[in-house]
Amino acid sequence: LSAAMTKNVIEYGGVGDSEEPTHHDLVPPAVPADIDHILLQHNRRTLEDSFTRSVNFYELMNQRRSVRFFSKEPVSEKVIENLIRTAGTAPSGAHTEPWQFVAVRDPDYKQKIREIVESEEEINYMKRMGSQWTNDLRALRTTHIKEYLTDAPWLVLVFKQVYTPLPDGRKRNNYYHEISTALSGGILLAAIQNAGLVTLTSTPMNCGPALKSLLGRPAHEKLLLLLPVGLPSATCTVPNIHRKKLNEILTVF
Numbered sequence: 311l312s313a314a315m316t317k318n319v320i321e322y323g324g325v326g327d328s329e330e331p332t333h334h335d336l337v338p339p340a341v342p343a344d345i346d347h348i349l350l351q352h353n354r355r356t357l358e359d360s361f362t363r364s365v366n367f368y369e370l371m372n373q374r375r376s377v378r379f380f381s382k383e384p385v386s387e388k389v390i391e392n393l394i395r396t397a398g399t400a401p402s403g404a405h406t407e408p409w410q411f412v413a414v415r416d417p418d419y420k421q422k423i424r425e426i427v428e429s430e431e432e433i434n435y436m437k438r439m440g441s442q443w444t445n446d447l448r449a450l451r452t453t454h455i456k457e458y459l460t461d462a463p464w465l466v467l468v469f470k471q472v473y474t475p476l477p478d479g480r481k482r483n484n485y486y487h488e489i490s491t492a493l494s495g496g497i498l499l500a501a502i503q504n505a506g507l508v509t510l511t512s513t514p515m516n517c518g519p520a521l522k523s524l525l526g527r528p529a530h531e532k533l534l535l536l537l538p539v540g541l542p543s544a545t546c547t548v549p550n551i552h553r554k555k556l557n558e559i560l561t562v563f
């Protein structure tokens with residue numbers, strides 16, 4: 311994310327009135343101002359190779375489905391580490407890298423997460439979502455019961471860091487923390503698909519505070535996504551839905 315972000319400099323001062331923030335008021339940036347610039351590493355592809363790779367990647371990603379029925383088969387921690395490394399390659403506002411991933415394999419933690427999510431989702435379905443929303447979801451056949459939360463070998467929780475606390479007690483504002491972390495989530499979905507694994511992009515409503523406290527996450531983090539990661543169960547089904555055609559999603563000038 312490189313677009314104009316300079317306007318926020320003023321917000322640091324916190325001195326109000328017409329006083330300009332001084333250098334003394336500025337918290338240090340995530341990247342030091344005197345960092346050197348180096349030559350870009352770039353693998354140039356032939357036009358043919360570029361085309362082939364674009365088709366192949368599309369075909370891989372077009373097979374991604376949101377999966378709600380998981381096998382209990384394990385997935386190695388090394389694979390999870392590589393998926394998170396990949397998610398961490400996402401671009402971020404001012405290179406603040408405002409994300410934190412919590413990977414849960416421990417069955418007791420998974421059980422507690424399931425209890426928190428199911429009890430909130432029961433209220434979501436009964437009261438908070440309302441009849442329009444629950445009706446819009448009927449085709450998906452979802453309910454507040456979430457067996458995948460204890461069946462999947464891993465639950466990956468994606469937290470966005472709204473600010474970064476500095477050792478001196480001040481806070482560094484994380485520009486675009488939501489979209490930066492959402493982009494890392496998208497890259498994580500691609501990495502999961504590429505590894506031959508499946509996930510469900512879930513955003514548990516009203517569960518953030520209880521899950522944060524269960525996992526001991528600090529005040530500056532907010533839960534963005536909860537992804538069960540693993541393999542589909544032998545009897546896994548998905549709704550027979552289709553994607554929009556290219557001409558419905560692309561306009562070219």
Ligand code: IYR
Pocket residue numbers: 431434447450452453454512513514515
């Ligand atoms: N969070 C609930 C409900 C739900 C909401 C949407 I939007 C979905 O696309 C699917 C489900 C649940 O996980 O069941």
